[in-house]
Amino acid sequence: xxxxxxxxxxxxxxxxxxxxxxxxxxxxxxxxxxxxxxxxxxxxxxxxxxxxxxxxxxxxxxxxxxxxxxxxxxxxxxxxxxxxxxxxxxxxxxxxxxxxxxxxxxxxxxxxxxxxxxxxxxxxxxxxxxxxxxxxxxxxxxxxxxxxxxxxxxxxxxxxxxxxxxxxxxxxxxxxxxxxxxxxxxxxxxxxxxxxxxxxxxxxxxxxxxxxxxxxxxxxxxxxxxxxxxxxxxxxxxxxxxxxxxxxxxxxxxxxxxxxxxxxxxxxxxxxxxxxxxxxxxxxxxxxxxxxxxxxxxxxxxxxxxxxxxxxxxxxxxxxxxxxxxxxxxxxxxxxxxxxxxxxxxxxxxxxxxxxxxxxxxxxxxxxxxxxxxxxxxxxxxxxxxxxxxxxxxxxxx
Amino acid sequence: xxxxxxxxxxxxxxxxxxxxxxxxxxxxxxxxxxxxxxxxxxxxxxxxxxxxxxxxxxxxxxxxxxxxxxxxxxxxxxxxxxxxxxxxxxxxxxxxxxxxxxxxxxxxxxxxxxxxxxxxxxxxxxxxxxxxxxxxxxxxxxxxxxxxxxxxxxxxxxxxxxxxxxxxxxxxxxxxxxxxxxxxxxxxxxxxxxxx
Numbered sequence: 001x002x003x004x005x006x007x008x009x010x011x012x013x014x015x016x017x018x019x020x021x022x023x024x025x026x027x028x029x030x031x032x033x034x035x036x037x038x039x040x041x042x043x044x045x046x047x048x049x050x051x052x053x054x055x056x057x058x059x060x061x062x063x064x065x066x067x068x069x070x071x072x073x074x075x076x077x078x079x080x081x082x083x084x085x086x087x088x089x090x091x092x093x094x095x096x097x098x099x100x101x102x103x104x105x106x107x108x109x110x111x112x113x114x115x116x117x118x119x120x121x122x123x124x125x126x127x128x129x130x131x132x133x134x135x136x137x138x139x140x141x142x143x144x145x146x147x148x149x150x151x152x153x154x155x156x157x158x159x160x161x162x163x164x165x166x167x168x169x170x171x172x173x174x175x176x177x178x179x180x181x182x183x184x185x186x187x188x189x190x191x192x193x194x195x196x197x198x199x200x201x202x203x204x205x206x207x208x209x210x211x212x213x214x215x216x217x218x219x220x221x222x223x224x225x226x227x228x229x230x231x232x233x234x235x236x237x238x239x240x241x242x243x244x245x246x247x248x249x250x251x252x253x254x255x256x257x258x259x260x261x262x263x264x265x266x267x268x269x270x271x272x273x274x275x276x277x278x279x280x281x282x283x284x285x286x287x288x289x290x291x292x293x294x295x296x297x298x299x300x301x302x303x304x305x306x307x308x309x310x311x312x313x314x315x316x317x318x319x320x321x322x323x324x325x326x327x328x329x330x331x332x333x334x335x336x337x338x339x340x341x342x343x344x345x346x347x348x349x350x351x352x353x354x355x356x357x358x359x360x361x362x363x364x365x366x367x368x369x370x371x372x373x374x375x376x377x378x379x380x381x382x383x384x385x386x387x388x389x390x391x392x393x394x395x396x397x398x
Numbered sequence: 399x400x401x402x403x404x405x406x407x408x409x410x411x412x413x414x415x416x417x418x419x420x421x422x423x424x425x426x427x428x429x430x431x432x433x434x435x436x437x438x439x440x441x442x443x444x445x446x447x448x449x450x451x452x453x454x455x456x457x458x459x460x461x462x463x464x465x466x467x468x469x470x471x472x473x474x475x476x477x478x479x480x481x482x483x484x485x486x487x488x489x490x491x492x493x494x495x496x497x498x499x500x501x502x503x504x505x506x507x508x509x510x511x512x513x514x515x516x517x518x519x520x521x522x523x524x525x526x527x528x529x530x531x532x533x534x535x536x537x538x539x540x541x542x543x544x545x546x547x548x549x550x551x552x553x554x555x556x557x558x559x560x561x562x563x564x565x566x567x568x569x570x571x572x573x574x575x576x577x578x579x580x581x582x583x584x585x586x587x588x589x590x591x592x593x594x
Contacts, residue, residue, distance in 0.1 A: 113551075
């Protein structure tokens, strides 16, 4: 089959590789119909994620048609159309049973898990196409994908919905929705959102779905601000104004009720090397750069929630923890508990409450992946979201 | 925190692990299944080969004796006989290799009810003694490199098998990628553990 493979920093190729097959009794194999490039794939592209091996298949946002099922799979059959969550969960362990799927204890293979365990004190669930520390599972930017725990993860998509309407159930819509839900939004609440990438955009929508009175969205890229505005948010360009002053003024001196950091560390620090460098050199360090976190803590109304879907990986420097303490802020964060959100969010899409497909800027062939990664990396204002389709006509991108 | 002489340390077994010069592993895992069920699975020693990475086969000879066939480098294998030395049904198992075994080892596995109905806690202590013979030395090196990591992996695999009916793996992932070497993974984990 054809698959998008990683070969090092800024070196993504499309290779012909062996087809995946059923390995464990709960596995399924799907034929991919659509897959997207995620902002977090750019961390891989930039080469800052450790434990990648040349030839690893990328991609964790994907959907397709079931072509093979393992003997223990009862929920799905060949021919079903499914969207797959990017985290792998067994559904049986203590964490899964309490809907804390992102900490599934049984999906990160025992020979891979110790890497993360040694650093973080837990192993984390397996992820598709996201390094060997996260399990080493082949990703979904490929013609076929093996999916473990077929009874638990992939959700069947009913007829009448386009791929583009449901594809983002695979990661960013649940991620954005969980971030909004974590704010426990009440009538009259104003929510401030930093970072208007795809998650930020869907977060604006999610906050309104959950009853927010106002959403104030912060970024500096024109198209992204326009897109948030079209979703009903008021916007602030951090290049044009002082964010905290603007937020205070816009909220009658109170500050936003809750704040959402959709930025995270960006490409700094989600790296074991950085973490270890810190230990080694103690003061001359590569820290995560928690600029948004600092700003959000200072901006947030006392008693508010600071919700963090943006990824952090290492150590934080100069976080105004005194302000967070004084205000009695609640911090909610973590990898998305995908499996909890698939069914309810699919229902919202079916009802027409939301169509997450609005964030797509480019539709290309799987064969166009190398150029698409480059463009997505270099021009984030134009390239908000790329969808790749195996078998589609290629050549649309350099 | 420094533990004082007068307050007994509840993690003393782990401390012994750290202090000991033997290749000794003390590891624990919680499995979301009833204690009796976990014990019964474990007590059928032939099952151990299903989740212990380096075990090729275990032949149960009688209620007390089993014959172990263990993978060795370069396609070889090493074998030994093991005797059950202590058993409290549902609670405890201890074993010891025969005196002439090439790789001497003994161990003890305790089964406890986890709090709040969360299933069964397994506490395993495994000690690999000084090896005899060239092959024994080789095998012991394999085990002794990091017996703690090995025990932890094996317990994790046992948990996977009992909770989900399968053991998560990406060993067979199709793809152009060369397999990520286990030694890479454990070296990284070990390095991180040391530095932190």
